[in-house]
Amino acid sequence: MLTVRSSRLTKSILLAACSGALFFGFFEGPMQAINPATPTETIVSAAKVPQIAKTDVSVKQAIKAYQDKYPKSDVKSLSLEKKTDKYYYEIEGIGDQKEYELKVDAQSKKISDTSTETLDQVEQNGVKRKENKLNTKDLLSVKKAVKEAQKKVKSGKVTEVSLNKALGTTYWEVEFQQSDKKVEVQLNAATGKFLAKETSELDD
Numbered sequence: 001m002l003t004v005r006s007s008r009l010t011k012s013i014l015l016a017a018c019s020g021a022l023f024f025g026f027f028e029g030p031m032q033a034i035n036p037a038t039p040t041e042t043i044v045s046a047a048k049v050p051q052i053a054k055t056d057v058s059v060k061q062a063i064k065a066y067q068d069k070y071p072k073s074d075v076k077s078l079s080l081e082k083k084t085d086k087y088y089y090e091i092e093g094i095g096d097q098k099e100y101e102l103k104v105d106a107q108s109k110k111i112s113d114t115s116t117e118t119l120d121q122v123e124q125n126g127v128k129r130k131e132n133k134l135n136t137k138d139l140l141s142v143k144k145a146v147k148e149a150q151k152k153v154k155s156g157k158v159t160e161v162s163l164n165k166a167l168g169t170t171y172w173e174v175e176f177q178q179s180d181k182k183v184e185v186q187l188n189a190a191t192g193k194f195l196a197k198e199t200s201e202l203d204d
Contacts, residue, residue, distance in 0.1 A: 050158040052080060053143040055087050055106035059163070062089040062104040063136055065111060070100045074133035079162035080106060080142060094119075094129045134163060135170040138190045148192040149174035149185035156183060163189060171195055177202070 057065075063075055073095035080089050087106035092099065102114040119128055140148070142161050149158075149172075156176030164173055169188065176183040182202055186195040 049143065050146060052082070052087060052158050052161060053146045055080070055142070057089070057104065057106045057109045059089070059139060059142050061109060062091065062106070065104050065109055066091045066093060066100075066102060069102060069111060069114070070095065072096070073098075073100055074129060075136055075163075076132040076134060077162070077164055078134075079160055081160040094132050096126045096129055097124050132165070134165050135189070136163075139163070140172060140187070140189060140192050144192060145172040145187055145189075146174055148187055148194070149176075152185050152194060152197055153183050169195075 059078070059080070062080075063078070066075060067073075070093055073093040075091060076094045076099075077092045078089060080087060082088075083103075089104040089106055090101075091104065092101050094100070097119060099117045099119060100115070103112045104110070105112070145161060146158055153176050156178040158174060159177045160175040162173045162175075164171060170190070172187045172189050172192075174185045174187070176185070180202060182200050184198045184200075186197070187193065188195060
């Protein structure tokens with residue numbers, strides 16, 4: 001099974017509204033929204049475009065590779081991270097009757113580690129598919145998502161970029177690793193609008 005953290009789909013996100021903000025709490029780690037009156041944080045080591053954002057295969061190409069393999073399904077989660085010295089997109093999808101998983105090599109677009117699993121009867125006929133499918137139209141590129149996330153983080157190495165959904169909103173999550181903590185920044189996947197930032201201690 002892939003390591004995509006599907007539990008993120010149960011996390012809530014902070015959505016900015018024109019007249020204010022709607023708050024949905026994370027269940028792990030403190031979360032902070034950016035105060036519009038606060039000056040933008042100075043970017044230190046995160047300012048350079050990280051290697052993860054320089055892959056030859058774009059997120060749209062990776063999604064197309066998945067859809068070519070499983071045409072009668074939708075993407076329900078996606079992550080881009082380094083595995084054994086290579087970057088891979090790990091994609092989970094869902095159809096009316098089954099769930100699918102695969103990896104797409106972020107340099108060669110080669111597909112590997114495919115798997116299929118039949119949904120429980122109560123989840124079939126589009127019930128779970130409708131709930132879980134992501135909106136993959138008009139997505140920001142990985143490079144753009146990382147660039148926007150860097151505006152909210154002082155420093156750190158980008159270790160993972162993932163596409164998830166919560167409360168009907170598809171969002172990019174960019175994970176930064178610092179010396180003693182992990183910082184995750186969530187952005188609207190289509191507009192790049194900042195949604196939330198979560199900081200947690202690294203596991204020993």
